[in-house]
Amino acid sequence: MSDRAAATALIAPLVAALLFSWLRLLGAGCHVPDDADYQAARRVLEGQGFTPTTDALAVLPPWSLRPLTVLGDLDPISGDALAEQPLERYARLFVLLEPDGDDAFAAVCARHGEPVALERAGRVAVARWDLPPPSVRFDFRAHLAEATVTMGDAACEREVRGGHGCGGESWRRVTREWLMVSENADDAVWSHPPPRGETLAIAWDAVPLGDTLVVRAGFTREGADQARAPVRMRVFADDVELGQVTRAPAFAFIVTRLDTRAFVGTQARVRFVIDTEDNDGARFAWDAIAIGGAP
Amino acid sequence: MNAPPIARADRWLAVALAVAATVLVAVTAQQLGFTRDEGYYFKAGEQYWRWFESLARHPVEALSAGGIDRGWGYNHEHPALVKTLFAWSFGVAEALGLSGKDGVLHVHDALRFPAWCFAGLSVALTFLLARTLLSRRAALVAALLWLSLPHPFWHMHVACFDVAISAAHTWLVLAYLRWRHTPSGALAVGALFGLAAAVKHNVLVVPALLVLHWLITEAEPVRREPAGWRVPRIPLVFPSLALVGPLVFLLTWPWLWHDPFLRVGQYLGFHLRHEHYPILYFGKLWTHPPFPIEFPFVMSAVTIPTAALVLMVLGVLLALVVVVHGARARWARTPTSSGGAELTRVPLGDGASGSSCDTALLVLLNAFLPFVLIALPWTPIFGGTKHWMNGLPFLCVLAAWALEEACARLRAIEVRGARGAFALLALLVIVPGFWISARVWPYGLGSYNELIGFTRGAANVGMQRTFWGYEPRAALPIVNERAPRNGRIHFGDTNHDSWRMYQRDGLLRADIAWSGTVRGAAVASVQPQGEFKQQWLDVWNEWGDRSPDVVLHTDGVPVATVTVHAGEAP
Numbered sequence: 016m017s018d019r020a021a022a023t024a025l026i027a028p029l030v031a032a033l034l035f036s037w038l039r040l041l042g043a044g045c046h047v048p049d050d051a052d053y054q055a056a057r058r059v060l061e062g063q064g065f066t067p068t069t070d071a072l073a074v075l076p077p078w079s080l081r082p083l084t085v086l087g088d089l090d091p092i093s094g095d096a097l098a099e100q101p102l103e104r105y106a107r108l109f110v111l112l113e114p115d116g117d118d119a120f121a122a123v124c125a126r127h128g129e130p131v132a133l134e135r136a137g138r139v140a141v142a143r144w145d146l147p148p149p150s151v152r153f154d155f156r157a158h159l160a161e162a163t164v165t166m167g168d169a170a171c172e173r174e175v176r177g178g179h180g181c182g183g184e185s186w187r188r189v190t191r192e193w194l195m196v197s198e199n200a201d202d203a204v205w206s207h208p209p210p211r212g213e214t215l216a217i218a219w220d221a222v223p224l225g226d227t228l229v230v231r232a233g234f235t236r237e238g239a240d241q242a243r244a245p246v247r248m249r250v251f252a253d254d255v256e257l258g259q260v261t262r263a264p265a266f267a268f269i270v271t272r273l274d275t276r277a278f279v280g281t282q283a284r285v286r287f288v289i290d291t292e293d294n295d296g297a298r299f300a301w302d303a304i305a306i307g308g309a310p
Numbered sequence: 311m312n313a314p315p316i317a318r319a320d321r322w323l324a325v326a327l328a329v330a331a332t333v334l335v336a337v338t339a340q341q342l343g344f345t346r347d348e349g350y351y352f353k354a355g356e357q358y359w360r361w362f363e364s365l366a367r368h369p370v371e372a373l374s375a376g377g378i379d380r381g382w383g384y385n386h387e388h389p390a391l392v393k394t395l396f397a398w399s400f401g402v403a404e405a406l407g408l409s410g411k412d413g414v415l416h417v418h419d420a421l422r423f424p425a426w427c428f429a430g431l432s433v434a435l436t437f438l439l440a441r442t443l444l445s446r447r448a449a450l451v452a453a454l455l456w457l458s459l460p461h462p463f464w465h466m467h468v469a470c471f472d473v474a475i476s477a478a479h480t481w482l483v484l485a486y487l488r489w490r491h492t493p494s495g496a497l498a499v500g501a502l503f504g505l506a507a508a509v510k511h512n513v514l515v516v517p518a519l520l521v522l523h524w525l526i527t528e529a530e531p532v533r534r535e536p537a538g539w540r541v542p543r544i545p546l547v548f549p550s551l552a553l554v555g556p557l558v559f560l561l562t563w564p565w566l567w568h569d570p571f572l573r574v575g576q577y578l579g580f581h582l583r584h585e586h587y588p589i590l591y592f593g594k595l596w597t598h599p600p601f602p603i604e605f606p607f608v609m610s611a612v613t614i615p616t617a618a619l620v621l622m623v624l625g626v627l628l629a630l631v632v633v634v635h636g637a638r639a640r641w642a643r644t645p646t647s648s649g650g651a652e653l654t655r656v657p658l659g660d661g662a663s664g665s666s667c668d669t670a671l672l673v674l675l676n677a678f679l680p681f682v683l684i685a686l687p688w689t690p691i692f693g694g695t696k697h698w699m700n701g702l703p704f705l706c707v708l709a710a711w712a713l714e715e716a717c718a719r720l721r722a723i724e725v726r727g728a729r730g731a732f733a734l735l736a737l738l739v740i741v742p743g744f745w746i747s748a749r750v751w752p753y754g755l756g757s758y759n760e761l762i763g764f765t766r767g768a769a770n771v772g773m774q775r776t777f778w779g780y781e782p783r784a785a786l787p788i789v790n791e792r793a794p795r796n797g798r799i800h801f802g803d804t805n806h807d808s809w810r811m812y813q814r815d816g817l818l819r820a821d822i823a824w825s826g827t828v829r830g831a832a833v834a835s836v837q838p839q840g841e842f843k844q845q846w847l848d849v850w851n852e853w854g855d856r857s858p859d860v861v862l863h864t865d866g867v868p869v870a871t872v873t874v875h876a877g878e879a880p
Binding site: 018019021022025026028029031032033035036037039040043044046047048076078079080081083084086087088090091113114115176192193194195198200236240 | 593595597615616617619620621623624628655712713715716719720722723725735738739742745746749760763764766767769770772838843844847850851855856857858859860861863865866867868871
């Protein structure tokens with residue numbers, strides 16, 4: 016090989032790497048928000064009348080936890096798969112957008128359109144979407160304490176973490192918790208199914224139904240890794256099966272919408288019946304709301 | 311014939327590099343919390359020192375099977391050499407009143423001191439290995455490149471074995487390269503192998519690699535002669551590796567003395583059936599094998615600063631070209647069978663310790679052995695880059711060779727400014743590593759390179775940002791200020807022995823007790839990532855508190871959260 020060719024082969028990639036490296040290094044500092052930026056973001060939220068009970072706040076990228084030191088009391092929802100999350104509980108969606116959250120932000124825009132407000136606060140921005148008016152007729156997660164729970168033949172009457180204990184091992188419970196059903200956790204109902212041949216039944220009397228019952232369900236990360244069989248969740252209204260939500264072991268908290276138009280405006284006894292062919296490692300959870308229809 | 315002696319100036323330069331690197335590491339270690347493993351090694355170091363004390367007072371009792379088991383039974387998963395140095399450093403500092411309540415040093419500094427010395431030694435040895443093969447300036451580049459790599463630089467600070475074994479692997483190859491041809495040199499190589507094995511098990515297969523290298527490059531082929539089959543004469547260095555090495559290994563580890571075969575079996579068995587360390591890799595938490603074969607290569611590609619990485623790749627390619635060229639010449643039995651010296655303007659070695667082809671093969675084999683061992687599908691899951699770090703000094707040597715060759719070619723075609731190119735390019739390659747370390751300090755385990763977008767880019771694609779529970783040290787002043795009196799701390803991945811050391815060195819209030827769970831604790835320091843994320847959720851679920859007091863972060867990416875339970879705060 017000639018000296019010129021050898022020099023080019025050795026120097027060209029090195030110079031390219033050096034250019035890339037130094038440009039990236041010089042620009043890297045611009046991507047990190049200051050603590051003061053989160054304080055400023057809070058002032059923006061307060062200025063827009065953010066109300067934790069009716070508004071949703073999410074942080075993008077979802078792994079960013081620094082905002083929680085300032086905004087944790089505003090009860091933010093998970094930023095994971097934000098574009099796919101059912102938001103019928105809320106009147107407005109606020110997103111605190113950090114550098115590196117652009118892809119997830121674009122997905123939210125694709126789902127809900129451009130935000131009606133976008134205000135910068137230092138290196139972060141606060142975006143707001145005005146959602147269709149909240150249409151939740153019944154929040155199953157919020158009314159968990161009122162449910163009647165049975166596992167096999169046994170009634171789960173022991174109070175555990177505001178939910179229902181079914182005796183024995185700690186997994187035998189139905190409780191509302193922050194669970195790692197997504198990378199950064201969601202507020203969901205732990206419902207590990209019992210052994211094969213038994214069912215876990217969670218029932219509410221007199222549930223006001225709309226036209227749709229939205230169920231989000233899936234395995235926790237550990238469950239996705241260890242479970243050996245799908246978990247089936249059958250949903251009944253007054254003993255009529257509305258549909259089945261079946262999840263194979265995977266790390267995805269997915270939405271299924273069940274048609275309840277036949278029950279619009281009525282109050283029904285709603286039961287979730289959960290079972291599996293093999294409950295080993297089946298760390299399963301769900302979240303559900305009844306929405307829509309005439310109030 | 312052995313390689314010529316190292317020049318006096320180079321010996322002094324090596325010493326200067328060692329001292330400077332040791333001081334740099336000592337100065338920058340003061341912000342670094344205690345890793346999970348350090349907790350165990352701190353304890354082991356102190357226990358081993360107590361045994362030495364008992365040896366001085368009651369030697370018969372100390373040397374009995376029971377005495378040795380009491381003194382050395384703890385943490386026998388790893389050989390004792392480095393922990394023995396921790397012990398002596400601890401003991402001497404204690405005896406001289408340098409550490410402890412009235413001393414000028416923290417106890418943990420005394421225990422870490424040998425690790426810092428190994429860091430300096432590793433830099434000096436990289437220089438000496440490179441100097442044996444290349445010019446002085448190229449050797450300096452290799453040594454500084456090694457020091458600049460963010461992950462190795464971080465590991466240089468902690469009282470563990472990973473930088474020590476990198477130094478040991480380097481000294482073994484350096485000794486083999488320089489001394490194997492004389493009887494005394496061969497014995498020294500065997501002894502140095504024993505000492506290297508006494509650091510950590512990573513080097514146990516290196517002798518097999520040396521035999522392979524000899525078979526390929528030096529051994530006369532087996533052939534039939536009138537008098538019968540003629541087999542190559544085995545060089546003395548290999549019996550020495552097989553006999554002197556194990557003897558030295560045995561001598562350094564009292565725990566083996568009373569039942570060496572059984573206990574060596576236990577030691578090796580532990581590592582062959584090692585538990586798996588969960589690791590987050592592109593969004594998936596890997597908890598059991600088979601692990602992606604490309605893992606060590608990809609992790610290196612996203613953690614070694616890009617320019618250094620490219621220079622290493624160029625060095626590897628250069629070495630491969632030279633090796634292939636040499637092999638073809640050898641097979642063709644041409645006069646150039648001494649291999650590729652004529653292919654490059656800058657030879658790798660001076661000919662006395664082997665041709666460029668032979669030396670390049672030796673360096674390549676040792677560079678890639680650690681990567682390949684971790685890449686094997688049946689290897690237990692070891693997530694950290696430290697597990698193949700002992701290959702990096704060799705890659706630094708190849709990188710320096712590539713830079714020297716590139717500049718030689720530039721000079722040959724008379725490019726203007728070619729004379730100054732070497733220093734400028736070397737500087738531009740070496741600085742980014744230190745820069746990245748400075749940006750992420752003290753969270754060097756979370757450092758990623760330009761290719762993946764630094765630590766934030768790594769977080770975006772779901773990579774591990776931290777492990778080993780060393781993070782909370784920076785938050786301890788806040789814990790001391792806000793924790794209720796006699797409250798308990800849940801320390802996440804930080805282990806019990808590390809908690810003891812924080813208290814012993816006055817970094818954590820003495821009344822703050824230990825809690826194994828979030829429930830019942832007043833303070834929770836947890837790592838919100840990977841396998842430890844559940845503890846972070848425990849804080850939310852048990853306390854209903856989603857507002858941490860502190861989020862420790864690097865580049866804005868969280869590595870630990872510290873929450874003081876509102877119901878328990880003073």
